[in-house]
Amino acid sequence: MxxxxxxxxxxxxxxFALMRQCVLVGLGVAMLGSPATAGTLRDDAIAFxxxxxxxxxxxxxxxxxxxxxxxxxxxxxxxxxxxxxxxAYDGGKVAAAxxxxxxxxxxxxxxxxxxxxxxxxxxxxxxxxxHSPDGDRGERIDAKAHAKMVEELRKVFxxxxxxxxxxxxxxxxxxxxxxxx
Numbered sequence: 001m002x003x004x005x006x007x008x009x010x011x012x013x014x015x016f017a018l019m020r021q022c023v024l025v026g027l028g029v030a031m032l033g034s035p036a037t038a039g040t041l042r043d044d045a046i047a048f049x050x051x052x053x054x055x056x057x058x059x060x061x062x063x064x065x066x067x068x069x070x071x072x073x074x075x076x077x078x079x080x081x082x083x084x085x086x087x088a089y090d091g092g093k094v095a096a097a098x099x100x101x102x103x104x105x106x107x108x109x110x111x112x113x114x115x116x117x118x119x120x121x122x123x124x125x126x127x128x129x130x131h132s133p134d135g136d137r138g139e140r141i142d143a144k145a146h147a148k149m150v151e152e153l154r155k156v157f158x159x160x161x162x163x164x165x166x167x168x169x170x171x172x173x174x175x176x177x178x179x180x181x
Contacts, residue, residue, distance in 0.1 A: 048068060106123040115180050
């Protein structure tokens with residue numbers, strides 16, 4: 001009876017929220033081995049990456065092209081570690097390397113462009129770093145400091161972690177693309 005007094009938009013939103021929860025619980029059962037606690041970004045990201053890398057986790061489905069939403073370091077570490085080995089890519093080593101940059105980046109995005117791909121968004125302002133206090137304006141990160149950070153990241157991902165490609169996004173100049181074949 002309560003639904004009769006709700007707007008059409010409310011009913012649709014409720015319907016889609018319930019559908020999302022059912023899908024995530026289904027993914028949790030299929031991909032995680034137990035019902036998922038649907039609703040947390042971390043749990044959703046883990047289920048999403050497991051679905052995309054289904055061929056790596058003995059599932060029937062995979063996606064060769066996908067990308068997560070923005071992730072903080074802890075969540076990124078959890079999802080990159082899901083892909084244990086993929087040619088030169090080593091998920092455990094990549095996860096450990098991300099820890100070195102905790103609090104210094106804006107966010108990560110992880111997925112698959114046929115093979116593992118990681119996007120690293122670097123901040124323009126210190127207040128854009130992950131977990132910065134709200135309301136803090138921060139200081140502008142100058143070109144010299146930015147270049148130093150890019151070089152540090154290049155050394156880690158190319159030299160240590162054997163990434164095949166390391167490039168700056170042509171549109172978003174503070175976003176780096178790291179790809180392993």
